[in-house]
Amino acid sequence: MACFLVPTAEAIVTTAITKVEEKKEKSAPVEKSESTGVAKVSLARKLRWLNYLLFGGAILLAFEHLWHGEVVPYFPFLTAAANSEDTATMLHEMSTVGVSMALLITAVWVIMCITADVMARRENRRLSAVTVQK
């Protein structure tokens, strides 16, 4: 009914956090490993991945809701908001399906971040081994 609003809200929050993090990183650039010159993936970049996933999914889901007539281009924009019974159902769906969507997207993003860190560590190790050989 309006489950996409939960990931959208999360996307707005994470976008704000990304902006703050980007400012921080601009003022203090990511430290590079002195021996290898390979930098790790910055937090701002990782947060941008999460934003893209959340906004990307939310945009297409919003379209699906428009398709099913659950979102309308006039007030109150959500057909379920027209009466209290439907509103209760909508809120229940948001708290179950919507929250699960946001959690799964975040879990996938965490796995992506861990994988990126592992790959960066491997690359650093490989490059430092090459440096030692030289």
Add this chain to the structure above:
Amino acid sequence: MTLLITVFAAVIATTVWYKGMPKNELRTGILCWLYWGASIMWFVDAVFEYAELGAAYFTPDPIDMLNDTFLGLAVVALGLIIWVVRLLVTDPKGVIRDLLFHKGENAGSKDEKTA
């Protein structure tokens, strides 16, 4: 059906993105984010629906399946429209810029003459 179509679109978009790297001239990364994001969300939707309907989830009415197929294709089309608009606006290869302000002046008039 919508989930399946979006997953296929996500896999194809990711393959195209990987093949285009590191040049990435077509900026297909946005398609990957759009389709994967939607696929994950629809997967959750499917899990909840399966919990509610049980095995009946896998045997939908033909009319529902047709509607879902149309929706899936419409979603893929919307993703492609978002991508192509972003590609033309950001213009990473400078094609539009050249067409409008440099080479395009002569090419445009030539095209108009031949037309």
